Amino acid sequence: MTTEATGREDSPAADLRVLRPEDWDQWYDTLLRAFGGAGESEEERALWRGLTLCERSLGAWDGGELVGTAGAFDFRLTVPGGASVPAAGVTMVGVVATHRRRGVLTSMMRRQLDDVRDWGEPLAVLTASEAAIYGRFGYGAATFGLTAEIDTSRVRLSVPAGTDDVRLRYASPVDLLDLCEGLYARKVPLRAGMLARRPGWEQLGVLDPEGERGGASPLQCVIAERGGEVVGYVRFRVRPEWTDTGHNGQVELQDLVAVDAVSEAALWRFLFGIDLTTSLKVRGRPLDEAWQYLVSDIRRCLLRVRDGLYVRLVDVGAALEARTYQAPVDVVLEVEDAFCPWNSGRWRLTGDAKGASCVRTEDAADLALSVRELGAAYLGGVSLASLAAAGRVRELRQGALGEASMGFGSAVAPWLPHGF
Numbered sequence: 207m208t209t210e211a212t213g214r215e216d217s218p219a220a221d222l223r224v225l226r227p228e229d230w231d232q233w234y235d236t237l238l239r240a241f242g243g244a245g246e247s248e249e250e251r252a253l254w255r256g257l258t259l260c261e262r263s264l265g266a267w268d269g270g271e272l273v274g275t276a277g278a279f280d281f282r283l284t285v286p287g288g289a290s291v292p293a294a295g296v297t298m299v300g301v302v303a304t305h306r307r308r309g310v311l312t313s314m315m316r317r318q319l320d321d322v323r324d325w326g327e328p329l330a331v332l333t334a335s336e337a338a339i340y341g342r343f344g345y346g347a348a349t350f351g352l353t354a355e356i357d358t359s360r361v362r363l364s365v366p367a368g369t370d371d372v373r374l375r376y377a378s379p380v381d382l383l384d385l386c387e388g389l390y391a392r393k394v395p396l397r398a399g400m401l402a403r404r405p406g407w408e409q410l411g412v413l414d415p416e417g418e419r420g421g422a423s424p425l426q427c428v429i430a431e432r433g434g435e436v437v438g439y440v441r442f443r444v445r446p447e448w449t450d451t452g453h454n455g456q457v458e459l460q461d462l463v464a465v466d467a468v469s470e471a472a473l474w475r476f477l478f479g480i481d482l483t484t485s486l487k488v489r490g491r492p493l494d495e496a497w498q499y500l501v502s503d504i505r506r507c508l509l510r511v512r513d514g515l516y517v518r519l520v521d522v523g524a525a526l527e528a529r530t531y532q533a534p535v536d537v538v539l540e541v542e543d544a545f546c547p548w549n550s551g552r553w554r555l556t557g558d559a560k561g562a563s564c565v566r567t568e569d570a571a572d573l574a575l576s577v578r579e580l581g582a583a584y585l586g587g588v589s590l591a592s593l594a595a596a597g598r599v600r601e602l603r604q605g606a607l608g609e610a611s612m613g614f615g616s617a618v619a620p621w622l623p624h625g626f
């Protein structure tokens with residue numbers, strides 16, 4: 207059989223089999239080989255071994271040789287409106303270099319999306335090693351992360367009233383893990399793109415292999431308390447540097463979680479003020495994070511934006527019904543989906559801030575777009591109007607674009623806190 211999306215034969219250079227637990231080491235070594243062959247700490251390997259769901263993972267075999275890997279976590283993803291929606295977390299994808307560009311990835315994506323549909327999960331999500339790979343399979347970049355290098359020797363932070371009521375103390379990252387995870391869980395329903403973490407995943411936040419610190423300190427943790435209650439935490443490292451003119455150390459933020467504006471400001475003020483450091487590096491933070499509105503000089507923060515979570519609607523009707531819409535929408539979408547043709551055709555979406563319905567229709571279409579654009583717009587971080595300006599969404603009824611674009615939007619930027 208030939209797939210319409212790729213024009214490739216659907217029987218590539220390998221057979222696909224569900225991963226057997228006893229093959230995990232070989233499977234994981236194949237993945238590392240596809241990523242260039244560098245080793246990994248025992249600590250990290252053990253974590254991923256524990257998190258792998260073998261029954262949801264695939265190996266691609268060429269005779270007796272394992273040449274490709276792909277896994278799928280069973281996540282629940284927060285969507286606009288706060289619902290927690292089942293989403294396959296596509297992960298650990300690799301094809302060894304001897305077998306590249308022969309359709310092995312395509313065959314794994316084909317099988318995986320069929321499986322996700324059978325499992326009844328309306329979404330598949332991933333973070334991409336390279337941005338060019340997954341659009342052809344219907345994934346759209348839906349969240350973005352902010353990277354900044356803040357010159358803390360020059361940039362000042364103005365904090366809101368009440369910040370001084372927050373007390374900070376050092377804690378062991380590992381000892382207070384459950385407490386920190388509880389705070390994280392409180393934030394999950396509040397921002398689309400966040401993942402409800404199952405037990406085990408919290409370990410990702412305190413992974414600290416000595417060989418991978420590259421001259422930085424071990425992971426450190428500071429807790430924020432107010433009125434005897436823990437209201438936030440930050441995990442970070444310090445990379446000391448001494449030059450002829452004195453100290454020039456860097457603070458590297460890993461995680462920061464706080465329950466309100468003053469606890470958050472207290473933690474940022476702490477990061478800005480660590481002695482013997484002159485810069486603060488942050489990666490993959492929310493686009494709308496509050497610290498940007500507290501700094502004296504945003505230009506000296508060197509902001510950059512990078513793609514984060516890619517979303518694929520596996521079941522268009524169920525996915526669009528699972529979220530809410532911040533303004534009323536009533537539109538017919540003409541969806542094109544070459545890789546998962548069961549989604550193609552016309553869908554009437556009606557919804558508002560309380561709920562939504564999305565059903566097949568024969569009515570005339572108001573907007574035409576591919577499933578990739580729907581994935582990009584799904585979490586409210588990429589506007590349908592912007593995609594239309596790029597020619598990727600077509601407005602077929604005047605007014606429909608503005609209505610849909612407003613409805614799909616989100617007051618809070620969607621964000622994925624960590625990779626997987």
Ligand SMILES: CC(=O)SCCNC(=O)CCNC(=O)[C@H](O)C(C)(C)COP(=O)(O)OP(=O)(O)OC[C@H]1O[C@@H](n2cnc3c(N)ncnc32)[C@H](O)[C@@H]1OP(=O)(O)O
Nearest residue numbers: 240297298299300301306307308309310311312332335338
């Ligand atoms: C979610 C995650 O785990 S992301 C991690 C992905 N893995 C990696 O980056 C590890 C290193 N790379 C690899 O293992 C492999 O090169 C993969 C998995 C990216 C691609 O596997 P392959 O089996 O070579 O892909 P396949 O032959 O099915 O290619 C399908 C199409 O994608 C294109 N493609 C594949 N990889 C890339 C890439 N890195 N950049 C751009 N296009 C790509 C191919 O050219 C082909 O296009 P065509 O159909 O128009 O000819």
